Amino acid sequence: MCISCKRVLEEDGHHVDYVLTGTEGAERAVAGDYRLVLLDLKMPDLAGMEVFDRIKARRPDLLVIIITGYATIQTSIECIKKGAVDYIPKPFTPEELTLAVDKALDTDRLREENAFLKSRLVPGNETIVGRSEVMLDVIKQIEKIAPTDFSVLLHGESGTGKELVAKAIHVASARRDRPFVAVDISSLTPTLVESELFGHVRGAFTGATQTRPGYFALAHGGTLFLDEIANIPYELQGKLLRVLETRRVTPIGGQQERAIDIRLVCATNRDLAALVEAGTFREDLFYRINVIPILLPPLRERAADIPLLATHFLESAKRKSAARIDGFTTEAMAKIVAYGWPGNVRELKNIVERIVATVDGPRIEVRHLPPEITGRAPAVSPAEEIPKNVEELKEAKRAVRELAYERIEQQFLLRALKEAGGNVTRAAELTGMQRTNFHALMRKYGLRAGEIGGS
Ligand SMILES: Nc1ncnc2c1ncn2[C@@H]1O[C@H](COP(=O)(O)OP(=O)(O)O)[C@@H](O)[C@H]1O
Ligand SMILES: [Mg+2]
Incomplete structure:
Protein backbone atom coordinates (compact mmCIF):
# COMPACT_ATOMS: atom_id res chain seq x y z
CA MET A 1 0.00 0.00 0.00
CA LEU A 117 -1.39 39.17 4.33
CA LYS A 118 -2.57 40.17 7.79
CA SER A 119 0.94 40.58 9.08
CA ARG A 120 1.88 42.79 6.17
CA LEU A 121 -0.51 45.67 6.53
CA VAL A 122 1.26 48.99 6.69
CA PRO A 123 -0.14 52.52 7.10
CA GLY A 124 -2.78 53.60 4.65
CA ASN A 125 -3.64 49.94 4.12
CA GLU A 126 -0.65 49.44 1.88
CA THR A 127 0.59 45.91 1.51
CA ILE A 128 3.95 44.65 0.39
CA VAL A 129 2.95 42.40 -2.47
CA GLY A 130 5.43 39.80 -3.61
CA ARG A 131 5.69 36.17 -4.40
CA SER A 132 9.21 35.91 -5.79
CA GLU A 133 11.78 34.25 -3.59
CA VAL A 134 13.74 37.48 -3.14
CA MET A 135 10.69 39.40 -1.96
CA LEU A 136 9.62 36.65 0.43
CA ASP A 137 13.14 36.84 1.78
CA VAL A 138 12.94 40.60 2.17
CA ILE A 139 9.67 40.22 4.06
CA LYS A 140 11.22 37.64 6.37
CA GLN A 141 14.13 39.97 7.02
CA ILE A 142 11.78 42.85 7.85
CA GLU A 143 9.99 40.72 10.40
CA LYS A 144 13.25 39.63 11.95
CA ILE A 145 14.90 43.01 12.27
CA ALA A 146 11.88 45.29 12.88
CA PRO A 147 11.76 44.69 16.66
CA THR A 148 15.43 45.68 17.03
CA ASP A 149 16.77 49.23 16.93
CA PHE A 150 19.52 48.49 14.42
CA SER A 151 20.03 50.98 11.62
CA VAL A 152 18.84 49.71 8.26
CA LEU A 153 20.20 50.67 4.86
CA LEU A 154 17.82 49.98 1.98
CA HIS A 155 19.43 49.66 -1.36
CA GLY A 156 17.58 49.59 -4.66
CA GLU A 157 16.69 51.46 -7.81
CA SER A 158 14.07 54.16 -7.71
CA GLY A 159 10.56 52.74 -7.40
CA THR A 160 11.54 49.34 -6.00
CA GLY A 161 9.66 49.93 -2.74
CA LYS A 162 12.30 51.31 -0.37
CA GLU A 163 10.00 53.75 1.33
CA LEU A 164 7.27 51.14 1.62
CA VAL A 165 9.72 48.78 3.31
CA ALA A 166 10.89 51.56 5.64
CA LYS A 167 7.27 52.09 6.70
CA ALA A 168 6.75 48.37 7.12
CA ILE A 169 9.77 48.20 9.43
CA HIS A 170 8.35 51.06 11.48
CA VAL A 171 4.90 49.51 11.72
CA ALA A 172 6.30 46.11 12.70
CA SER A 173 8.42 47.69 15.44
CA ALA A 174 7.57 48.75 18.99
CA ARG A 175 7.74 52.36 17.73
CA ARG A 176 4.63 51.95 15.58
CA ASP A 177 2.56 54.43 17.60
CA ARG A 178 5.22 57.10 17.44
CA PRO A 179 6.04 59.22 14.36
CA PHE A 180 7.41 57.91 11.09
CA VAL A 181 9.25 60.84 9.51
CA ALA A 182 10.44 60.53 5.91
CA VAL A 183 12.97 63.03 4.56
CA ASP A 184 14.24 62.97 0.99
CA ILE A 185 17.73 64.45 1.30
CA SER A 186 17.92 65.07 -2.46
CA SER A 187 14.88 67.36 -2.27
CA LEU A 188 16.50 69.70 0.28
CA THR A 189 18.56 72.73 -0.65
CA PRO A 190 22.14 71.65 0.21
CA THR A 191 22.73 74.68 2.41
CA LEU A 192 19.56 74.00 4.37
CA VAL A 193 20.07 70.28 5.02
CA GLU A 194 21.66 70.92 8.40
CA SER A 195 18.86 73.12 9.71
CA GLU A 196 16.19 70.84 8.28
CA LEU A 197 17.68 67.81 10.02
CA PHE A 198 18.79 69.31 13.29
CA GLY A 199 16.64 72.42 13.60
CA HIS A 200 17.59 76.01 14.34
CA VAL A 201 16.79 78.74 16.80
CA ARG A 202 15.38 82.13 15.86
CA GLY A 203 18.03 84.40 14.39
CA ALA A 204 20.57 81.63 13.91
CA PHE A 205 21.09 82.75 10.31
CA THR A 206 19.55 85.16 7.83
CA GLY A 207 16.01 84.07 7.20
CA ALA A 208 15.69 82.08 10.43
CA THR A 209 12.80 84.14 11.67
CA GLN A 210 11.48 81.39 13.89
CA THR A 211 12.81 78.62 16.04
CA ARG A 212 12.15 75.33 14.27
CA PRO A 213 12.71 71.76 15.38
CA GLY A 214 14.54 69.56 12.88
CA TYR A 215 13.38 66.22 11.53
CA PHE A 216 15.42 64.40 14.19
CA ALA A 217 13.41 66.09 16.92
CA LEU A 218 10.13 65.50 15.07
CA ALA A 219 10.90 61.78 14.82
CA HIS A 220 11.73 61.48 18.53
CA GLY A 221 10.50 58.14 19.85
CA GLY A 222 9.80 56.90 16.34
CA THR A 223 11.57 56.14 13.06
CA LEU A 224 13.50 58.57 10.89
CA PHE A 225 13.71 57.62 7.22
CA LEU A 226 16.50 59.40 5.33
CA ASP A 227 15.94 58.81 1.63
CA GLU A 228 18.72 59.37 -0.95
CA ILE A 229 21.31 59.43 1.83
CA ALA A 230 24.14 59.59 -0.73
CA ASN A 231 23.13 63.22 -1.33
CA ILE A 232 24.06 64.38 2.14
CA PRO A 233 26.72 67.09 1.75
CA TYR A 234 30.18 65.91 2.73
CA GLU A 235 30.64 68.72 5.28
CA LEU A 236 27.57 67.48 7.13
CA GLN A 237 28.50 63.81 7.28
CA GLY A 238 30.70 64.27 10.33
CA LYS A 239 27.95 66.03 12.23
CA LEU A 240 25.40 63.40 11.29
CA LEU A 241 27.75 60.70 12.53
CA ARG A 242 28.23 62.52 15.83
CA VAL A 243 24.48 62.85 16.31
CA LEU A 244 23.99 59.15 15.64
CA GLU A 245 26.75 58.22 18.07
CA THR A 246 25.88 60.55 20.92
CA ARG A 247 22.13 60.44 20.31
CA ARG A 248 22.10 64.15 20.99
CA VAL A 249 21.16 67.03 18.71
CA THR A 250 22.04 70.69 18.99
CA PRO A 251 19.97 72.99 16.76
CA ILE A 252 21.88 75.58 14.77
CA GLY A 253 22.50 78.59 16.96
CA GLY A 254 21.24 76.74 20.03
CA GLN A 255 22.98 76.25 23.34
CA GLN A 256 21.09 73.26 24.58
CA GLU A 257 21.68 69.72 23.43
CA ARG A 258 18.64 67.57 23.21
CA ALA A 259 18.53 63.78 23.67
CA ILE A 260 16.99 62.06 20.68
CA ASP A 261 15.67 58.55 20.52
CA ILE A 262 15.16 57.42 16.95
CA ARG A 263 15.43 54.32 14.82
CA LEU A 264 17.26 55.23 11.65
CA VAL A 265 16.39 53.79 8.25
CA CYS A 266 18.32 55.11 5.25
CA ALA A 267 17.85 54.45 1.56
CA THR A 268 19.94 54.93 -1.53
CA ASN A 269 19.96 53.98 -5.19
CA ARG A 270 23.70 54.56 -5.41
CA ASP A 271 26.53 52.18 -4.59
CA LEU A 272 27.58 53.71 -1.28
CA ALA A 273 30.60 51.43 -0.90
CA ALA A 274 31.89 52.81 -4.21
CA LEU A 275 31.32 56.36 -2.99
CA VAL A 276 33.35 55.49 0.10
CA GLU A 277 36.13 54.23 -2.19
CA ALA A 278 35.91 57.42 -4.21
CA GLY A 279 36.15 59.47 -1.03
CA THR A 280 32.83 61.29 -1.32
CA PHE A 281 31.09 59.39 1.46
CA ARG A 282 32.64 58.96 4.90
CA GLU A 283 33.53 55.39 5.69
CA ASP A 284 32.70 55.68 9.41
CA LEU A 285 29.25 57.04 8.57
CA PHE A 286 28.74 54.27 6.06
CA TYR A 287 29.38 51.60 8.70
CA ARG A 288 27.17 53.41 11.16
CA ILE A 289 24.11 53.41 8.87
CA ASN A 290 24.76 50.10 7.12
CA VAL A 291 24.23 47.79 10.10
CA ILE A 292 21.44 45.85 8.39
CA PRO A 293 21.59 46.09 4.59
CA ILE A 294 18.47 45.13 2.66
CA LEU A 295 18.56 44.92 -1.11
CA LEU A 296 15.42 45.50 -3.15
CA PRO A 297 16.00 44.02 -6.59
CA PRO A 298 14.63 45.78 -9.68
CA LEU A 299 11.25 44.53 -10.84
CA ARG A 300 12.69 42.98 -14.01
CA GLU A 301 14.64 40.57 -11.82
CA ARG A 302 11.51 39.29 -10.11
CA ALA A 303 9.16 38.53 -12.98
CA ALA A 304 7.00 36.36 -10.73
CA ASP A 305 5.84 39.52 -8.92
CA ILE A 306 4.71 41.41 -12.03
CA PRO A 307 1.26 39.86 -12.63
CA LEU A 308 0.60 39.86 -8.91
CA LEU A 309 1.46 43.55 -8.59
CA ALA A 310 -0.43 44.48 -11.77
CA THR A 311 -3.55 42.78 -10.45
CA HIS A 312 -3.05 44.33 -7.02
CA PHE A 313 -2.83 47.85 -8.46
CA LEU A 314 -5.80 47.18 -10.75
CA GLU A 315 -7.90 46.13 -7.76
CA SER A 316 -6.97 49.16 -5.68
CA ALA A 317 -7.44 51.57 -8.60
CA LYS A 318 -10.87 50.05 -9.23
CA ARG A 319 -11.83 50.63 -5.63
CA LYS A 320 -11.09 54.32 -6.07
CA SER A 321 -13.00 54.74 -9.32
CA ALA A 322 -16.18 53.41 -10.81
CA ALA A 323 -14.34 51.50 -13.52
CA ARG A 324 -15.61 48.04 -14.32
CA ILE A 325 -12.63 46.04 -15.48
CA ASP A 326 -12.29 42.32 -14.89
CA GLY A 327 -8.62 41.96 -15.67
CA PHE A 328 -5.98 41.79 -18.36
CA THR A 329 -6.16 39.86 -21.61
CA THR A 330 -3.54 37.18 -22.09
CA GLU A 331 -1.61 39.25 -24.61
CA ALA A 332 -1.69 42.36 -22.47
CA MET A 333 -0.37 40.49 -19.45
CA ALA A 334 2.32 38.88 -21.57
CA LYS A 335 3.50 42.33 -22.72
CA ILE A 336 3.44 43.63 -19.18
CA VAL A 337 5.55 40.73 -17.95
CA ALA A 338 8.03 41.04 -20.81
CA TYR A 339 8.60 44.78 -20.36
CA GLY A 340 11.80 45.85 -18.55
CA TRP A 341 10.18 48.29 -16.05
CA PRO A 342 13.01 50.82 -15.68
CA GLY A 343 10.81 52.75 -13.22
CA ASN A 344 10.10 49.54 -11.33
CA VAL A 345 6.98 49.11 -9.18
CA ARG A 346 6.20 52.83 -9.22
CA GLU A 347 6.03 52.80 -13.03
CA LEU A 348 3.79 49.73 -13.01
CA LYS A 349 1.48 51.32 -10.48
CA ASN A 350 1.26 54.61 -12.40
CA ILE A 351 0.56 52.89 -15.70
CA VAL A 352 -2.15 50.67 -14.27
CA GLU A 353 -3.80 53.66 -12.59
CA ARG A 354 -3.67 55.65 -15.79
CA ILE A 355 -5.24 52.83 -17.77
CA VAL A 356 -8.01 52.33 -15.23
CA ALA A 357 -8.83 56.04 -15.47
CA THR A 358 -9.24 55.88 -19.24
CA VAL A 359 -10.26 52.36 -20.19
CA ASP A 360 -13.86 51.45 -20.35
CA GLY A 361 -14.56 47.82 -21.04
CA PRO A 362 -14.29 44.43 -19.47
CA ARG A 363 -10.60 43.81 -20.10
CA ILE A 364 -7.35 45.69 -20.37
CA GLU A 365 -6.06 44.92 -23.85
CA VAL A 366 -2.74 45.41 -25.61
CA ARG A 367 -4.08 48.49 -27.39
CA HIS A 368 -4.64 50.14 -24.00
CA LEU A 369 -1.00 49.80 -23.02
CA PRO A 370 1.43 52.68 -23.55
CA PRO A 371 3.81 52.34 -26.52
CA GLU A 372 6.91 51.78 -24.40
CA ILE A 373 5.40 48.50 -23.24
CA THR A 374 4.05 47.25 -26.53
CA GLY A 375 6.94 48.40 -28.66
CA ARG A 376 10.13 47.67 -26.85
CA ALA A 377 12.06 44.42 -26.99
CA PRO A 378 11.78 42.50 -23.76
CA ALA A 379 15.35 41.53 -23.10
CA VAL A 380 16.86 43.50 -20.27
CA SER A 381 19.87 41.97 -18.66
CA PRO A 382 19.34 41.27 -14.97
CA ALA A 383 23.08 41.40 -14.53
CA GLU A 384 23.28 45.16 -14.17
CA GLU A 385 26.66 45.10 -12.61
CA ILE A 386 29.62 43.17 -13.91
CA PRO A 387 30.55 40.41 -11.46
CA LYS A 388 33.71 41.15 -9.51
CA ASN A 389 34.51 37.64 -8.29
CA VAL A 390 33.62 34.05 -8.99
CA GLU A 391 30.86 33.99 -6.38
CA GLU A 392 29.15 36.94 -8.02
CA LEU A 393 29.65 35.38 -11.41
CA LYS A 394 27.90 32.22 -10.29
CA GLU A 395 25.13 34.26 -8.75
CA ALA A 396 24.68 36.16 -12.02
CA LYS A 397 24.49 32.92 -13.94
CA ARG A 398 21.83 31.59 -11.60
CA ALA A 399 19.84 34.84 -11.76
CA VAL A 400 19.93 35.05 -15.55
CA ARG A 401 18.87 31.44 -15.93
CA GLU A 402 16.09 31.71 -13.43
CA LEU A 403 14.75 34.86 -15.00
CA ALA A 404 14.88 33.43 -18.51
CA TYR A 405 13.21 30.27 -17.29
CA GLU A 406 10.47 32.14 -15.43
CA ARG A 407 9.68 34.15 -18.52
CA ILE A 408 9.30 30.97 -20.55
CA GLU A 409 7.26 29.32 -17.84
CA GLN A 410 4.87 32.25 -17.74
CA GLN A 411 4.49 32.42 -21.49
CA PHE A 412 3.86 28.69 -21.49
CA LEU A 413 1.03 29.06 -18.97
CA LEU A 414 -0.50 32.03 -20.72
CA ARG A 415 -0.44 30.31 -24.08
CA ALA A 416 -2.06 27.15 -22.79
CA LEU A 417 -4.71 29.10 -20.92
CA LYS A 418 -5.47 31.15 -23.95
CA GLU A 419 -5.82 28.13 -26.20
CA ALA A 420 -8.09 26.55 -23.65
CA GLY A 421 -10.24 29.69 -23.49
CA GLY A 422 -9.36 30.15 -19.82
CA ASN A 423 -10.37 26.64 -18.78
CA VAL A 424 -7.68 25.37 -16.40
CA THR A 425 -8.51 21.68 -16.70
CA ARG A 426 -8.41 21.92 -20.47
CA ALA A 427 -5.17 23.96 -20.41
CA ALA A 428 -3.52 21.37 -18.19
CA GLU A 429 -4.63 18.63 -20.59
CA LEU A 430 -3.20 20.48 -23.56
CA THR A 431 0.19 20.71 -21.89
CA GLY A 432 0.17 17.17 -20.55
CA MET A 433 0.39 18.42 -16.96
CA GLN A 434 -1.59 17.35 -13.96
CA ARG A 435 -4.26 19.90 -13.19
CA THR A 436 -3.01 20.46 -9.64
CA ASN A 437 0.54 21.09 -10.86
CA PHE A 438 -0.69 23.43 -13.54
CA HIS A 439 -2.75 25.27 -11.00
CA ALA A 440 0.19 25.51 -8.61
CA LEU A 441 2.24 27.13 -11.39
CA MET A 442 -0.55 29.60 -12.09
CA ARG A 443 -0.49 30.55 -8.44
CA LYS A 444 3.25 31.07 -8.56
CA TYR A 445 2.67 33.83 -11.11
CA GLY A 446 -0.53 35.15 -9.58
CA LEU A 447 -2.55 34.15 -12.63
CA ARG A 448 -6.23 33.65 -12.21
CA ALA A 449 -8.22 31.64 -14.71
CA GLY A 450 -11.06 34.15 -14.97
CA GLU A 451 -8.72 36.89 -16.15
CA ILE A 452 -7.11 34.93 -18.92
CA GLY A 453 -9.99 33.79 -21.11
CA GLY A 454 -9.67 33.92 -24.88
CA SER A 455 -9.40 37.54 -25.85
N1 LIG B 1 6.13 45.14 -3.21
C1 LIG B 1 5.24 46.13 -3.35
N2 LIG B 1 3.92 45.89 -3.14
C2 LIG B 1 3.01 46.88 -3.28
N3 LIG B 1 3.31 48.13 -3.62
C3 LIG B 1 4.59 48.44 -3.84
C4 LIG B 1 5.62 47.46 -3.71
N4 LIG B 1 6.81 48.04 -3.98
C5 LIG B 1 6.54 49.33 -4.26
N5 LIG B 1 5.21 49.58 -4.19
C6 LIG B 1 4.55 50.87 -4.47
O1 LIG B 1 5.26 51.48 -5.54
C7 LIG B 1 5.45 52.87 -5.29
C8 LIG B 1 6.92 53.19 -5.21
O2 LIG B 1 7.49 52.63 -4.03
P1 LIG B 1 8.51 53.43 -3.09
O3 LIG B 1 8.55 52.71 -1.79
O4 LIG B 1 8.18 54.87 -3.04
O5 LIG B 1 9.86 53.19 -3.91
P2 LIG B 1 11.30 53.83 -3.70
O6 LIG B 1 11.29 54.50 -2.34
O7 LIG B 1 12.24 52.67 -3.76
O8 LIG B 1 11.51 54.78 -4.81
C9 LIG B 1 4.72 53.17 -4.00
O9 LIG B 1 3.42 53.62 -4.33
C10 LIG B 1 4.65 51.85 -3.30
O10 LIG B 1 3.55 51.76 -2.46
MG1 LIG C 1 11.60 56.72 -2.76
Missing part, protein backbone atom coordinates in the same frame (compact mmCIF):
# COMPACT_ATOMS: atom_id res chain seq x y z
CA CYS A 2 2.85 2.39 0.80
CA ILE A 3 4.35 1.77 -2.60
CA SER A 4 1.16 2.43 -4.50
CA CYS A 5 0.35 5.55 -2.47
CA LYS A 6 3.84 6.85 -3.16
CA ARG A 7 3.40 6.24 -6.89
CA VAL A 8 0.03 7.94 -7.07
CA LEU A 9 1.19 11.00 -5.13
CA GLU A 10 4.47 11.33 -6.97
CA GLU A 11 2.60 11.33 -10.23
CA ASP A 12 0.75 14.30 -8.81
CA GLY A 13 4.00 16.15 -8.18
CA HIS A 14 4.59 15.40 -4.50
CA HIS A 15 7.74 14.08 -2.92
CA VAL A 16 6.97 11.01 -0.81
CA ASP A 17 8.93 8.88 1.66
CA TYR A 18 7.52 5.99 3.65
CA VAL A 19 8.42 3.79 6.60
CA LEU A 20 6.73 0.64 7.80
CA THR A 21 6.61 0.95 11.59
CA GLY A 22 5.07 3.46 13.97
CA THR A 23 8.27 4.07 15.93
CA GLU A 24 10.23 4.92 12.82
CA GLY A 25 7.35 6.93 11.43
CA ALA A 26 7.09 9.16 14.49
CA GLU A 27 10.84 9.79 14.38
CA ARG A 28 11.13 10.46 10.66
CA ALA A 29 8.03 12.64 10.51
CA VAL A 30 9.26 15.12 13.09
CA ALA A 31 12.88 15.12 11.94
CA GLY A 32 12.34 15.56 8.19
CA ASP A 33 11.26 18.57 6.20
CA TYR A 34 7.73 17.29 5.59
CA ARG A 35 4.43 19.10 5.44
CA LEU A 36 2.03 16.20 5.58
CA VAL A 37 1.83 12.72 7.12
CA LEU A 38 -0.41 9.90 5.95
CA LEU A 39 -0.82 7.78 9.03
CA ASP A 40 -2.31 4.32 8.96
CA LEU A 41 -3.73 3.63 12.39
CA LYS A 42 -2.90 -0.04 12.22
CA MET A 43 0.83 -0.44 12.83
CA PRO A 44 2.82 -3.52 13.65
CA ASP A 45 4.47 -2.02 16.74
CA LEU A 46 2.84 1.08 18.25
CA ALA A 47 -0.84 1.98 18.52
CA GLY A 48 -1.80 4.53 15.85
CA MET A 49 -2.97 7.03 18.42
CA GLU A 50 0.40 6.87 20.15
CA VAL A 51 2.19 7.63 16.87
CA PHE A 52 -0.19 10.52 16.23
CA ASP A 53 0.42 11.97 19.70
CA ARG A 54 4.20 11.73 19.32
CA ILE A 55 4.10 13.54 15.99
CA LYS A 56 1.76 16.30 17.14
CA ALA A 57 3.69 16.85 20.38
CA ARG A 58 6.84 17.77 18.51
CA ARG A 59 5.47 19.15 15.24
CA PRO A 60 2.02 20.67 15.79
CA ASP A 61 2.28 22.32 12.37
CA LEU A 62 2.55 19.02 10.50
CA LEU A 63 -0.63 18.06 8.64
CA VAL A 64 -1.78 14.55 9.46
CA ILE A 65 -4.28 12.56 7.43
CA ILE A 66 -5.44 9.34 9.07
CA ILE A 67 -5.91 6.19 7.03
CA THR A 68 -8.43 4.05 8.81
CA GLY A 69 -10.20 0.71 8.55
CA TYR A 70 -13.52 -0.19 10.06
CA ALA A 71 -11.90 -1.37 13.28
CA THR A 72 -10.10 1.90 13.95
CA ILE A 73 -12.82 4.36 12.95
CA GLN A 74 -13.35 5.38 16.57
CA THR A 75 -9.65 6.16 17.01
CA SER A 76 -9.58 8.21 13.81
CA ILE A 77 -12.38 10.37 15.15
CA GLU A 78 -10.33 10.91 18.30
CA CYS A 79 -7.41 11.96 16.12
CA ILE A 80 -9.55 14.46 14.21
CA LYS A 81 -10.60 15.96 17.53
CA LYS A 82 -6.94 16.28 18.42
CA GLY A 83 -6.05 18.06 15.19
CA ALA A 84 -5.72 15.57 12.34
CA VAL A 85 -6.90 17.36 9.19
CA ASP A 86 -8.80 14.51 7.56
CA TYR A 87 -9.27 10.76 7.41
CA ILE A 88 -9.51 8.34 4.52
CA PRO A 89 -11.45 5.12 5.08
CA LYS A 90 -10.02 1.93 3.60
CA PRO A 91 -10.28 0.83 0.88
CA PHE A 92 -9.76 4.00 -1.15
CA THR A 93 -9.14 4.94 -4.77
CA PRO A 94 -6.14 6.96 -6.05
CA GLU A 95 -8.53 9.89 -6.62
CA GLU A 96 -9.72 9.84 -3.04
CA LEU A 97 -6.12 9.88 -1.90
CA THR A 98 -4.98 12.79 -4.09
CA LEU A 99 -8.16 14.71 -3.33
CA ALA A 100 -7.61 14.47 0.42
CA VAL A 101 -3.93 15.40 0.14
CA ASP A 102 -4.53 18.34 -2.20
CA LYS A 103 -7.36 19.63 -0.07
CA ALA A 104 -5.23 19.52 3.07
CA LEU A 105 -2.29 21.26 1.41
CA ASP A 106 -4.54 23.87 -0.21
CA THR A 107 -6.30 24.73 3.03
CA ASP A 108 -2.97 25.01 4.74
CA ARG A 109 -1.61 27.28 2.02
CA LEU A 110 -4.65 29.54 2.25
CA ARG A 111 -4.23 29.77 6.00
CA GLU A 112 -0.59 30.68 5.51
CA GLU A 113 -1.46 33.28 2.90
CA ASN A 114 -4.05 34.87 5.14
CA ALA A 115 -1.66 35.06 8.05
CA PHE A 116 0.92 36.45 5.63
